[in-house]
Amino acid sequence: MTTAATETAGPAVRVRFLGDFELTVNGTPVRRWRAGKARGLFQYLVVHRGQMLTRDRLYASLWPGTDSTAGSSLKVAAHALRRVLDAHPDHPGDSGIQLVYRDFGYVLNVTGLWSDLDRFQELVHAGLRAATAGDSALARTRLRAAIALYGGEFLRGESADWVVEQREYLRALVLRALGVLRADAEDREDFVELIELCRRTLEIDRHHEETYRALMTAHGRRGELACVRRWYELCARRMRDELAVAPGHETQRLLRTLIPAAARATAPAQAPASVGGAPATVRALRPAGRQPGTPAWSAEVRNPAPPRPVRRARPDNRPPAALARTADPATA
Numbered sequence: 001m002t003t004a005a006t007e008t009a010g011p012a013v014r015v016r017f018l019g020d021f022e023l024t025v026n027g028t029p030v031r032r033w034r035a036g037k038a039r040g041l042f043q044y045l046v047v048h049r050g051q052m053l054t055r056d057r058l059y060a061s062l063w064p065g066t067d068s069t070a071g072s073s074l075k076v077a078a079h080a081l082r083r084v085l086d087a088h089p090d091h092p093g094d095s096g097i098q099l100v101y102r103d104f105g106y107v108l109n110v111t112g113l114w115s116d117l118d119r120f121q122e123l124v125h126a127g128l129r130a131a132t133a134g135d136s137a138l139a140r141t142r143l144r145a146a147i148a149l150y151g152g153e154f155l156r157g158e159s160a161d162w163v164v165e166q167r168e169y170l171r172a173l174v175l176r177a178l179g180v181l182r183a184d185a186e187d188r189e190d191f192v193e194l195i196e197l198c199r200r201t202l203e204i205d206r207h208h209e210e211t212y213r214a215l216m217t218a219h220g221r222r223g224e225l226a227c228v229r230r231w232y233e234l235c236a237r238r239m240r241d242e243l244a245v246a247p248g249h250e251t252q253r254l255l256r257t258l259i260p261a262a263a264r265a266t267a268p269a270q271a272p273a274s275v276g277g278a279p280a281t282v283r284a285l286r287p288a289g290r291q292p293g294t295p296a297w298s299a300e301v302r303n304p305a306p307p308r309p310v311r312r313a314r315p316d317n318r319p320p321a322a323l324a325r326t327a328d329p330a331t332a
Contacts, residue, residue, distance in 0.1 A: 011112040012096050015046055018116050018170070019152030025085065025095045034080035037062055041077045042085070043155065044162065045099070045108035046115065054105040061162045078106060120149045120170070124177050131180050140184060143177045147200065150174050171204060178204075182214055194218055206238055209247060213254055220258035228258050 016022040021043065023030040033039040040062055059068035066073065078099060086093030089100040096111035127142030154167040178201045185194040201211045212235040219227035232255045236247050
């Protein structure tokens with residue numbers, strides 16, 4: 001991608017992609033587009049300017065599902081774009097914009113251009129390189145400038161696939177920049193800047209769990225335990241209601257560390273000791289041969305004593321008269 005011109009050079013064309021789209025040519029905003037897709041075509045060409053984009057690629061991105069060999073939408077949008085921006089291929093106007101058809105595709109050339117998209121990416125990459133090199137001051141300056149330039153998500157309100165893809169890439173980039181600045185603020189114990197960075201992060205991603213942990217830790221160091229619990233509860237509610245998941249183990253562990261009462265509240269309750277011996281249900285389930293107080297692993301239970309043999313009476317072969325005298329002592 002062509003390097004963005006600096007703002008002090010007074011570029012003829014200024015484009016803002018972050019937030020609401022805005023195009024200014026020689027100080028005049030462009031608000032009227034002659035064809036429905038002329039603006040979308042210009043946005044796509046600016047992001048990929050200097051590259052030859054084939055008809056197939058343009059149709060797939062801007063008119064998905066349309067046959068590029070039979071449709072005329074691209075030709076109509078290109079014609080409208082040339083008229084709106086004075087971007088004729090042979091004699092470009094004062095804007096310095098030139099739209100050229102070549103080799104079954106289009107190329108957009110701009111001689112003087114400032115784009116917030118290009119500048120934002122330059123600042124973030126420069127800041128990350130400085131942070132890796134250990135130059136905290138330079139990294140802080142570059143990344144703060146990048147965050148200030150991030151006015152919102154890429155082409156807010158647009159829903160084309162190529163827009164969503166670019167939007168997610170830039171969102172990851174700004175979250176990375178915010179993460180580096182947040183870690184720097186924590187190291188410097190700058191509570192005010194840390195809170196502001198966390199606020200910006202949650203504006204971009206309201207489910208960013210690492211940011212909730214940073215807020216919980218910051219308030220925990222200041223002894224503001226009620227704030228710790230409120231940030232955790234907000235995180236848990238958003239995760240549950242919007243993503244159908246619970247906070248991660250690291251976040252839950254941090255809450256228990258900062259607020260010991262939370263750990264006690266979530267610990268499993270112990271059963272109270274019984275009074276007056278085991279309940280009837282326990283006595284009924286006790287194995288046969290086990291006496292109260294006998295451990296379950298006792299050898300007495302595993303190997304109970306064998307039952308004593310029952311002695312049977314021998315038959316009495318005496319005469320009936322003798323048996324009668326024995327049974328009746330009066331006649332003995």
